[in-house]
Amino acid sequence: MLLPKFDFHAPETVNEACQMLSEYGLKAKLIAGGTDLMVNMKKKILAPEQIISISQIRELDHLDVSGDRILIGAGVTVADLCESKTIAGYLPALGQGANNLGTPLIRNLATIGGNIGSARPAADLPPGLMAYGAEVVLQSKAGIRTLPLDNFFLGPGFTALQPDEILTEIRILVPPAGSGAAYVNIGIRKAQDCNLVNVASYFALDSNGIIQNARVVMGCVGPKPFRAVSAEKILIGQKPDIQLFEKAGEAASADSQPIDDFRSCATYKRSMVGVLTQRTLQQAWTRIKNQE
Amino acid sequence: MKKLIRLTVNDREYDVAVLPNQTLVDVIRYELGLTGAKKGCEMGDCGSCTVLMDGKPVNSCLVLAMQAAGRKIQTIEGIETENGLHPVQEAFVQKGAIQCGFCSSGMILTAKSLLDKNPNPTEQDIRKSLSGNLCRCTGYQHIIEAVKSVTP
Numbered sequence: 412m413l414l415p416k417f418d419f420h421a422p423e424t425v426n427e428a429c430q431m432l433s434e435y436g437l438k439a440k441l442i443a444g445g446t447d448l449m450v451n452m453k454k455k456i457l458a459p460e461q462i463i464s465i466s467q468i469r470e471l472d473h474l475d476v477s478g479d480r481i482l483i484g485a486g487v488t489v490a491d492l493c494e495s496k497t498i499a500g501y502l503p504a505l506g507q508g509a510n511n512l513g514t515p516l517i518r519n520l521a522t523i524g525g526n527i528g529s530a531r532p533a534a535d536l537p538p539g540l541m542a543y544g545a546e547v548v549l550q551s552k553a554g555i556r557t558l559p560l561d562n563f564f565l566g567p568g569f570t571a572l573q574p575d576e577i578l579t580e581i582r583i584l585v586p587p588a589g590s591g592a593a594y595v596n597i598g599i600r601k602a603q604d605c606n607l608v609n610v611a612s613y614f615a616l617d618s619n620g621i622i623q624n625a626r627v628v629m630g631c632v633g634p635k636p637f638r639a640v641s642a643e644k645i646l647i648g649q650k651p652d653i654q655l656f657e658k659a660g661e662a663a664s665a666d667s668q669p670i671d672d673f674r675s676c677a678t679y680k681r682s683m684v685g686v687l688t689q690r691t692l693q694q695a696w697t698r699i700k701n702q703e
Numbered sequence: 704m705k706k707l708i709r710l711t712v713n714d715r716e717y718d719v720a721v722l723p724n725q726t727l728v729d730v731i732r733y734e735l736g737l738t739g740a741k742k743g744c745e746m747g748d749c750g751s752c753t754v755l756m757d758g759k760p761v762n763s764c765l766v767l768a769m770q771a772a773g774r775k776i777q778t779i780e781g782i783e784t785e786n787g788l789h790p791v792q793e794a795f796v797q798k799g800a801i802q803c804g805f806c807s808s809g810m811i812l813t814a815k816s817l818l819d820k821n822p823n824p825t826e827q828d829i830r831k832s833l834s835g836n837l838c839r840c841t842g843y844q845h846i847i848e849a850v851k852s853v854t855p
Contacts (some may be wrong), residue, residue: 419706419769420725442767448766449726450746462808464770514835515813516750519759520766557843565787603748608791 414449420469425550425579427649428465433552433575435461442485442579444520446513447529450525455613455656471524471579476501483581484679485524488538489513492523494670501585503698504592504611504691511535511596514603524578527563530635537564537636538628539594540581543689548580551574557582564635587703588688590624591614593694595687606631607675607681610663614646614690616699622646627688633682640665642688651699656692660685708772712737713781721760728752729764731778739808743837749784749818750836754778760813762841779808782815790853791815800849802840809836814850823854 422428432439440459442448443466451457465471471486474495481501483492492509499506512518512526512535527547528534537560545560548699549572558583560581562573572578586592598607626644627639642663649655669680705720720732731737731754739762743751747762754763755777782789788796791811799805801807810833817824817832824832829850838846 414724414726417723419767421769421772442770445767445770446747446762449767453745462767464767466770467773514750515832516753516760516762516835517747519761530737553726602831 414563415455416454416456417460419460419462419464421464423679425468425470425577426515428468428577429465429550429552429575431461431463432577436574439574441528443471443522444488445524446517446521447525447531451584460488465577467469474498475650476566476580476585479585481583481599483523484576485527485580485699487519487523489521489523489526490515492536492552493518501521501538502543502583502592504542504594504613505536507528507594508535508539508596508609509520510547510613511594517532517603523581526554527560528570528572528578529579530566530568532567532633532635533606533609533631534636535594535596535606535609538609538630539592540583542592542611542613542626542640543583543586545612546580546582547578549576551576555579561638564637566634585628587614587615589617589699591698592701593691593698595690595694596630597683597687605674607686608632608669608680610684610687610691612695614692614695616650620650622649627663627691629663629667629688631685632669632684639666639684641666646692649663651692651696653689653693656689656696659665659692660688663688706769708769708778709733710768710771713778714777719768720800721821723767723769726764726767726769727754727766727768727776731776732769737778739847741805741808745803748837750809751806751814752777753836755812755816758816758819760809760816760835761833776831779812782812789815791818793850794849795846798849799844800842800845800854802838802842805838806836806838810838810846814853818850818853824850826851843846 434633471484476490568569592613594611609630630636642659664685741751743749
């Protein structure tokens, strides 16, 4: 299977990569793990003239807790996320997404930055990240800006990333005590599968055990992963219990905008949004109770 | 235009002139003549092109050769020692885990990397780690049994 002809560049620093991007603009594509770009080039969907590899840039490889934030370099691989104690301890919903992405072989190549940047509506990492309220750091020759991940996705394959920008880092506030989150996805198979529906939920309790903050994020049921706002409204101000989670699930179902496709019909996806919302809320609650 | 890169494959260094758009699997097979890694789907689905890159199994059809410069690559040809076949290779022979052989090099390399990391995996661990390697003969049961037989 032939790849289009292109020139290959391997800058050592983000600054150098930004310089190249500002020069080549839309003619260039970044490559990290390559699990998305390589397939799209082989299928002749994309034919960039310049390929800028960022997989050798060491400053994109960090995964640290710094003060009240968890900082994840865009070049961290999905396999690294699966094995990280920081992720398992602080961000288990992200860990669940990482463990369900692709196959072990794909996870060794694919990066968190690529899974966000490719903006597939069924991607495994964005729902968990959005449930934790993640921000992305975008760098160009002109400087650095940050954006809530909620505002980053514009549609399938489309993001707020400008042609001269690189997604360099993901920033997440350390989740407060009394909060929990979970991610559940369903597909036809357990590995190497595109999700039918995926949901991540997060909520935080105040000292009286009342839900003071909640985020429910749905994937595969719209042009981009998005928040189930009416489900969140139902949760906030209430005490968690199964009946409440059921009501939130119904609201999330109503918020979803699935389409019929060859994977399944919209009716099924809509009803699964409800089921997965309940399951993720239940798991999140179990995680909160296990902290006590 | 071709560029000269240095590839470390099976502990041997090769200076190879490669095109920017050549994949690692193509360079390994056609430039180095190591045909153990197969070309199946070429889309990262089947795992027949599996090689170990810095000890981790990856789909070499999704890696540009130039991205592999400076990395440590191991192919099926490189895991045999002077004492004979690698224990996982030997187990595949003994347990009848090889049918047509197309998936075998990938299966064996993925299983080797699992056992290097976790010498005593459960059956579930083995199944999960091999989930990116497809066997077109559907000989999965013997493959799982072969890997299990290498564990203590």
